[in-house]
Amino acid sequence: MKLVYFAWVRERIGKEVETVTLPADVGTVADLLKWLKERGGNYAAALEHPDIIRVAIDHEHVTHETPLPRDGEIALFPPMTGG
Numbered sequence: 001m002k003l004v005y006f007a008w009v010r011e012r013i014g015k016e017v018e019t020v021t022l023p024a025d026v027g028t029v030a031d032l033l034k035w036l037k038e039r040g041g042n043y044a045a046a047l048e049h050p051d052i053i054r055v056a057i058d059h060e061h062v063t064h065e066t067p068l069p070r071d072g073e074i075a076l077f078p079p080m081t082g083g
Contacts, residue, residue, distance in 0.1 A: 029064045029068065033053060056077075058072045
């Protein structure tokens with residue numbers, strides 16, 4: 001699974017992109033965020049409040065309840081404001 005991080009999520013984790021193999025029990029976006037946070041260190045700092053993290057799967061915004069695909073690109077980014 002390819003993970004892409006944007007804005008301050010990228011800055012706090014310290015990398016822009018990575019490829020990971022997810023454990024079998026990581027089945028939803030919420031599971032992914034929890035698993036990443038439990039990796040500790042920079043991940044824990046970036047995902048301290050996982051409920052505010054926005055997620056896109058293959059460039060389509062999804063909810064935290066969305067099941068993860070077997071393969072694809074998952075983008076994580078903070079809430080956006082704009083005008």
